[in-house]
Amino acid sequence: MSSVPSLRRNLSGDLAQAVVALVEQEGLRPGDPLESLKALAARFDVAVPTMREALRRLEGLGLVDFRHGSGIYVGINAGRRVLANPVQSRPDADQLVELLEARRQIEPSLAMLAAQVRDEAGIALMEESLASAQEQIASGDDALWLTNLDFHRAVAAAGGNSVLVEVLDSIVLVHAEDQREILRLHGDASADYAEHARIAECVRRGDPQAARDAAYTHLDHVVEVIRARRG
Amino acid sequence: MSSVPSLRRNLSGDLAQAVVALVEQEGLRPGDPLESLKALAARFDVAVPTMREALRRLEGLGLVDFRHGSGIYVGINAGRRVLANPVQSRPDADQLVELLEARRQIEPSLAMLAAQVRDEAGIALMEESLASAQEQIASGDDALWLTNLDFHRAVAAAGGNSVLVEVLDSIVLVHAEDQREILRLHGDASADYAEHARIAECVRRGDPQAARDAAYTHLDHVVEVIRARRG
Numbered sequence: 001m002s003s004v005p006s007l008r009r010n011l012s013g014d015l016a017q018a019v020v021a022l023v024e025q026e027g028l029r030p031g032d033p034l035e036s037l038k039a040l041a042a043r044f045d046v047a048v049p050t051m052r053e054a055l056r057r058l059e060g061l062g063l064v065d066f067r068h069g070s071g072i073y074v075g076i077n078a079g080r081r082v083l084a085n086p087v088q089s090r091p092d093a094d095q096l097v098e099l100l101e102a103r104r105q106i107e108p109s110l111a112m113l114a115a116q117v118r119d120e121a122g123i124a125l126m127e128e129s130l131a132s133a134q135e136q137i138a139s140g141d142d143a144l145w146l147t148n149l150d151f152h153r154a155v156a157a158a159g160g161n162s163v164l165v166e167v168l169d170s171i172v173l174v175h176a177e178d179q180r181e182i183l184r185l186h187g188d189a190s191a192d193y194a195e196h197a198r199i200a201e202c203v204r205r206g207d208p209q210a211a212r213d214a215a216y217t218h219l220d221h222v223v224e225v226i227r228a229r230r231g
Numbered sequence: 232m233s234s235v236p237s238l239r240r241n242l243s244g245d246l247a248q249a250v251v252a253l254v255e256q257e258g259l260r261p262g263d264p265l266e267s268l269k270a271l272a273a274r275f276d277v278a279v280p281t282m283r284e285a286l287r288r289l290e291g292l293g294l295v296d297f298r299h300g301s302g303i304y305v306g307i308n309a310g311r312r313v314l315a316n317p318v319q320s321r322p323d324a325d326q327l328v329e330l331l332e333a334r335r336q337i338e339p340s341l342a343m344l345a346a347q348v349r350d351e352a353g354i355a356l357m358e359e360s361l362a363s364a365q366e367q368i369a370s371g372d373d374a375l376w377l378t379n380l381d382f383h384r385a386v387a388a389a390g391g392n393s394v395l396v397e398v399l400d401s402i403v404l405v406h407a408e409d410q411r412e413i414l415r416l417h418g419d420a421s422a423d424y425a426e427h428a429r430i431a432e433c434v435r436r437g438d439p440q441a442a443r444d445a446a447y448t449h450l451d452h453v454v455e456v457i458r459a460r461r462g
Contacts, residue, residue, distance in 0.1 A: 012287065012290075013318075016291065016318050017318055020318050020319060020320060021320060024320050049280075052284070053283070053284065053287045054287075056284045056285075056287045056288050056291070057287050057288065057290055057291030057318075058291060058318065059288055059291075060247065060287070060288030060289060060290075060291035060292050061291050061292060061316065061317070061318060063316075063318060077316065079319075080316055080319075081315065081316050081319060081330070081401075081402075081405045081406075082313065082314070082315060082316065082398075082401045082402065082405065083313070083314045083315075083316050083401075084312065084313060084314075085292065085294075085308065085311055085312050085313065085314050086292070087244075087247050087248055087251050087288075087289065087292060087294060088251060088310075088311075088312060089251060089252060089255050098392055098393060098394050099312070099394050101392055101394075102392050102394035102395045102398065105340045105341070105344055105390075105392070105395060106337060106340065106395075106398070108340075109336045109337065109339075109340050110336070113336055159336075161329055161332055161333050161336070162329060163329050163330050163332075163333035163402065164333045164336060164337075167313075167333065167337070167398055167401070167402065170312075170313045170314075170398070170401070171312075171313065171394065171398065174312045174313065175312075
């Protein structure tokens with residue numbers, strides 16, 4: 001078991017840390033523009049290539065975003081503590097099962113917490129994604145799978161703990177395309193919707209035990225389908 | 232709620248992906264040496280600075296490790312799907328409480344799973360860290376806090392699900408130094424040891440419910456101490 005990685009003591013790492021501190025001090029959010037590469041190099045008194053290397057390091061983490069011909073922006077992962085590794089190989093079937101079993105272990109606790117805390121913004125997101133799903137089922141919209149992922153993220157948000165939201169995001173967004181494939185196989189959009197609605201109902205009326213059970217039931221169904229598929 | 236980030240379609244990102252695929256094909260593990268920067272540039276038929284940028288991107292993720300004067304090595308996060316963001320600001324007290332409450336939500340499920348699965352290697356790690364802790368308590372060794380973090384990681388390992396191990400790692404390793412401060416305040420090393428030993432005992436005899444309760448009790452104590460400290 002590896003020990004805690006020591007903090008990197010090198011210029012590129014220190015610069016990266018300084019950019020993150022700058023983003024935070026200025027209250028910048030994902031999508032906000034940063035200064036130009038040149039201006040950042042001048043601000044931190046380093047050469048442009050050194051600055052670029054530090055920014056590439058942050059780009060790898062999704063903390064900044066180079067947009068060709070447009071400049072540098074704050075990245076989608078700014079402020080997060082837990083991340084899905086953005087550079088990884090395609091998982092095999094066993095790894096996907098493991099991922100979904102991990103979700104089955106974690107998500108019932110999140111549903112339980114959601115029913116205890118009932119964070120308003122999180123509940124609003126839950127309702128929103130249920131409403132979108134209903135429309136998308138009716139119209140046969142391909143984006144249904146993303147809406148369904150958003151439902152799971154909204155349940156985490158209703159628990160009001162941002163670390164748990166990030167943890168859930170990391171396991172929902174990792175291999176999202178492959179999870180989509182599973183959902184396509186699982187296939188029963190109406191059953192999914194009913195199971196989501198059941199979780200939402202338990203959260204709404206503040207019944208932690210029932211919310212947990214509903215989340216178990218839902219994820220059990222997903223895991224069963226994959227297991228069956230593998231024969 | 233942001234949607235799934237689109238895959239980066241640029242040379243530096245594609246190269247980074249190609250290096251990750253190479254590491255996997257060759258079965259390399261963290262700490263193993265990679266080819267030189269020049270050799271990698273030649274292999275992928277790109278200029279050296281382009282190759283360097285792609286590697287810096289991977290360095291940011293802990294997927295490769297530049298060692299000054301020695302070369303490039305496979306990084307500590309190779310093969311992981313979930314990561315602690317390595318570049319982030321120091322958390323304030325509220326954020327630390329949130330982190331520990333997140334652990335309180337997740338770790339009891341992991342202890343329960345550990346008692347169901349009882350993965351042999353994970354149980355061996357649990358026993359090892361308990362034995363080390365006992366010695367370190369007796370000798371007043373400062374490294375006790377790391378051993379204690381390892382105990383929590385070992386419980387996750389005993390559940391046999393590598394995604395959950397990575398999730399637990401990400402929330403145990405994030406702000407590890409600050410969590411250490413909390414443990415120092417919590418302060419009762421013998422009580423901690425007794426609570427860990429209780430979790431281990433429940434896992435060993437395969438009692439999922441008791442393992443879950445023991446993990447709740449342990450993390451409740453930690454959260455209580457921090458809340459009390461904040462007054």
